[in-house]
Amino acid sequence: MLLEFAIENYRSIRDEQRLSLVAAPVQDLEETHVVEAPDGERVLRAAVVYGPNASGKSNLLAAAAAMRRFVLRSARRTRGDAIEEAEPFRLDAASASRPTVFEALFVASGVRYQYGFSVTRERVEAEWLYAFPKRRGRLLFARERDGDTETYEFGESLTGQKTLYRDATRPNALFLSTAVQLNSEALTPVFDWFQRTLVYADSARPRAFQSDRHTLWHCATEAGRRRVVRLLQAADVGIEDVVVDTQSMALPVPSGERDPSLPESQYTLHERTRVRFVHEGTPGAEPFEFGDESLGTRRLFGLAGRLLDVLEAGRVLIADELGSSLHPLILRAIVGLFVDPEVNPKGAQLVFATHETNLLDQDFLRRDQFWLTEKGRDGATSLTPLFDFKPRKGVEPLEKNYLKGRYGALPLTRFPRAIAGED
Structure with missing residues (x-):
């Protein structure tokens, strides 16, 4: 179960952007669209991201795939291999020298975890993992590099051969991945969540799913x-x-x-x-x-x-351009599978990007399930929950207002003038 995902300095995302699936304190469609986590947290079954072309929707979702890929593969890479998942914001010099940061909050094997890392192309700069049994935070491990010096801190609840795991971890590999490769039982649930629960599908690719x-x-x-x-x-x-x-x-x-x-x-x-x-x-x-x-x-x-x-x-599906080449009603039906407790009794989640605005319907999805991406003049992506605009429950026409520009996240098209050669 995914609670939050955060990304910083990745492609068009310069400053930290955080997508949350924790339900807002409202009762819209509560019995069908919200599932309770083992620790009592109210969690959304689905979230949808809207925004103009090139606003960063795909980059946001691709970041989740990049995090998963590095967790699964970093321990198998050889010393000196570049960390391809580090793709810093390229439109200012300061960002190019800073690490890319990934973080996820999720529930695995009934326990809430907060796991993240920051990486450059050459090495892992920091890595951290906390567990929250009964919502009480406990450090499992933290790793940080300062120049050529790397320090580790281990929590009392982390069992296993910690020194062996640390000494075996290469500069360009994750401690989590290395420890699990060396049979760490304590960290296996976290690794398994990325391997078995988090699923990414890029349906915008020309040959996707064929x-x-x-x-x-x-x-x-x-x-x-x-x-x-x-x-x-x-x-x-x-x-x-x-x-x-x-x-x-x-x-x-x-x-x-x-x-x-x-x-x-x-x-x-x-x-x-x-x-x-x-x-x-x-x-x-x-x-x-x-x-x-x-x-x-x-x-x-x-x-x-x-x-x-x-x-x-009961997995988590991250899908870019989910409705690509599909009729809007088919997309609506697919989303409907996830918010139907009879079809989805295990609390599977769907996080996706689309341009199909027919989903902006308060009878179909909750107000807190919509997210908007925009790019500023500096080329950096910002992510905003539509809920921040305080739409009125049940009466505000979300689709109409979105297309009128009330919430932003729309392209400013100038096709007639551009074709006529006007500036």
Whole structure:
């Protein structure tokens, strides 16, 4: 369960920006849209980010993916490898020399944690982890570098071979990742949250979801395939069934480039999954190839597996441009899965960016579930909760007011003048 995510000095985000899923002290749609954390915190099941193109929505969500990636991979990198996740704000000289900072507050195995780190391209500058059993903060560890000197502080509640973990941690790796690689039981729940609970999906990429392993894994069983098919049928895209099989394909490797110590089969064949769709009203007809379908159908197919995974296990899905190539009502239906306690009994969460304004509806989402991104004249992204504008409960037309510019976060278009050549 995600409570908050904060990022500083990452791409277009210069100053710290913090996205919170802690529910505001209002009772809007309380029984359906809010879930209670183990420590009693009221947490939102979904949050949506709006803003003009190039305002930083994608950077905000990509930062969560970058944090996850560094947690999972840092211990496997070799000494001297650059930390690619450090991408400082480039529009002023001061930011270029400062570290990128990531922090997340979340619940794992029934305990609230606060974990973060700051990194440059060369090394980890700081790292910290606190646990809050019964909302009482306890330090597990803190690490800080001052020039060439690095200091560690360990809390009493951190068990295991702390000295071994510390000595094995390279300058460009995280202590958390290294300790878990060395079988730290105390830190495994935190690492596992990033590995198993936090899921990122960039649906804005041109080939996103076209061969998504989550959906293919579901289609490997009859029950899973039927669930995927039912989701496609619910979206009214005309799909009656899905056919998934494996093809053996020849590899174009010249004989002179082959390693004679390897068997011939290593070069002559490889496996490729083939996905085809059976359409309604075509009994006995040859199924359509994956590439014959619309981009929206292909993306919905790829997204299906992730949706099923996240809802079944109570995970957190971070998705950029979730509604890309999808009808607004399909996007609304997808969001509706997360705010339906019967469909989502384990409290799965959805955090996403979109331009579809039909979700700005107080009968559908709460006032505290909307976030807005803008860029200032200095090129830096700011993130603001729509709730700060104090919209009136139940009566304020959020979509209309947003499109009229009452909350900001809109593009200032000048197309007619630009085309006419006016300044």
